Amino acid sequence: MSDATPRRGPAAAYAGFEGRVGRTVAGSQSWWPPPALAPAGAPNVVVVLVDDVGFGDLGCYGSEIATPNLDRLAGEGLRFSDYHATPMCSPTRA
Known part of the structure; x- marks a missing residue:
């Protein structure tokens, strides 16, 4: 068991970032992570939650x-x- 707190802060926020943050917008390079794709044959699931x-x-x-x-x-x-429903609408408005 460890009492160590996981490291957080700016360095943790950039883990896995493959772009470049420059001093200006022109000196920066954007990067977007690859989209998550469903495995072949995965079912389509649509959940409709209404209030x-x-x-x-x-x-x-x-x-x-x-x-x-x-x-x-x-x-x-x-x-x-x-x-069954609840008399509160907060779950659908959260």
Whole structure:
């Protein structure tokens, strides 16, 4: 067990940075890390988290309001039909 605190600060923030920070913008070189790519064959996952929407507010659950795009997503994927809500909206507004 170690009581040492991990090193933090400017040096840790630049770990892995391959660009160059110059004295001016012209003397600097930008660098962007390579994008994270999903492995071959990985499933597509879309999580839709909305606030102030009731069970009967979407067409896929029997609403009179037309929600064709959400209905298409629901028809091609997984729908939750037994879930519980909290009286606070803070999780969706955080």
